[in-house]
Amino acid sequence: MSFLNAEEPSACDLVNDFGLKLLWHPSLGMELGEELQGLLTKCVKGEIKVDVFVFEGSVIQAPNGTGHWNRFAGRPMKDWVAELSKVAGFVVAIGDCATWGGIPATAPNPSDSTGLQFLKKSAGGFLGQAFRSQAGFPVINIPGCPAHPDWITQIIVALATGRGGDLKLDEYQRPATFFTSFTQTGCTRNMHFAYKVSATAFGQRNGCLFYDLGCRGPYTRSPCNRILWNRQSSKTRSGHPCIGCTEPEFPHHDLAPGTVFQTPTTLGLPNEVPPGMSKRSYLTMVAAGKANAPQWSKDDMFVV
Ligand code: SF4
Numbered sequence: 001m002s003f004l005n006a007e008e009p010s011a012c013d014l015v016n017d018f019g020l021k022l023l024w025h026p027s028l029g030m031e032l033g034e035e036l037q038g039l040l041t042k043c044v045k046g047e048i049k050v051d052v053f054v055f056e057g058s059v060i061q062a063p064n065g066t067g068h069w070n071r072f073a074g075r076p077m078k079d080w081v082a083e084l085s086k087v088a089g090f091v092v093a094i095g096d097c098a099t100w101g102g103i104p105a106t107a108p109n110p111s112d113s114t115g116l117q118f119l120k121k122s123a124g125g126f127l128g129q130a131f132r133s134q135a136g137f138p139v140i141n142i143p144g145c146p147a148h149p150d151w152i153t154q155i156i157v158a159l160a161t162g163r164g165g166d167l168k169l170d171e172y173q174r175p176a177t178f179f180t181s182f183t184q185t186g187c188t189r190n191m192h193f194a195y196k197v198s199a200t201a202f203g204q205r206n207g208c209l210f211y212d213l214g215c216r217g218p219y220t221r222s223p224c225n226r227i228l229w230n231r232q233s234s235k236t237r238s239g240h241p242c243i244g245c246t247e248p249e250f251p252h253h254d255l256a257p258g259t260v261f262q263t264p265t266t267l268g269l270p271n272e273v274p275p276g277m278s279k280r281s282y283l284t285m286v287a288a289g290k291a292n293a294p295q296w297s298k299d300d301m302f303v304v
Pocket of ligand 1: 210
């Protein structure tokens with residue numbers, strides 16, 4: 001559904017401008033029942049070429065490794081996934097469930113869910129660490145809960161126009177072009193982070209959401225404040241903390257009580273300091289920022 005909201009390029013642009021043939025999609029595909037089985041079988045047998053296989057949702061292996069808890073087109077979904085991955089030029093995992101298992105794979109993981117090539121931070125997943133697609137690529141992971149629509153369409157266009165070789169992937173096989181900077185990069189609340197001026201309620205226009213509301217913007221690799229949602233906003237811009245959904249540990253702390261919408265601290269120091277900082281440098285930064293915060297940083301400057 002996120003994919004259908006893409007704007008640059010849109011789902012229609014993929015077809016009209018870039019000449020992609022959309023073989024099947026849960027909302028757009030015309031085939032159902034036996035027709036869909038027939039289409040997928042032709043793909044698996046190589047009678048229809050699959051350049052890019054895009055998968056969304058965790059791979060469900062329960063009960064007892066059979067996958068029968070999630071049947072699709074007449075058989076366990078996981079069997080289609082295994083066979084389509086073998087014949088596809090590129091395999092792309094969309095969203096946290098397909099990339100690393102997401103919420104379904106959180107302990108105790110009763111559905112034995114996993115991502116295509118990762119289970120949380122561990123490489124392997126359903127297809128195994130050694131998996132390579134026909135084009136010689138590992139699974140390309142586009143995480144997020146949901147993934148931003150334009151991240152999806154821009155990567156598909158790159159693959160479909162022969163620029164897959166230009167893609168640089170990070171250690172979790174995410175395209176580096178999207179997942180090198182942090183959610184905090186471009187956040188409108190950065191000055192409040194630096195001056196340790198805190199927002200204390202969702203939707204508050206002033207203040208940083210890190211200190212009292214558990215924002216994970218400093219830890220999370222995503223372009224959410226560079227490629228805006230609906231081209232106009234982001235969680236942090238609208239006053240909602242980043243929940244770190246593009247990182248493989250999501251949901252963080254296995255949703256233990258007191259860890260959601262709070263930054264866990266010990267003696268006032270976050271248990272996890274922003275990457276690249278020591279606890280000492282973090283303390284120095286916030287002490288200096290707080291002591292020197294100008295009055296305007298504490299005032300509501302968004303006067304209507
Ligand atoms: S609201 Fe979140 S992303 Fe924005 S400056 Fe604060 S910690 Fe960083």
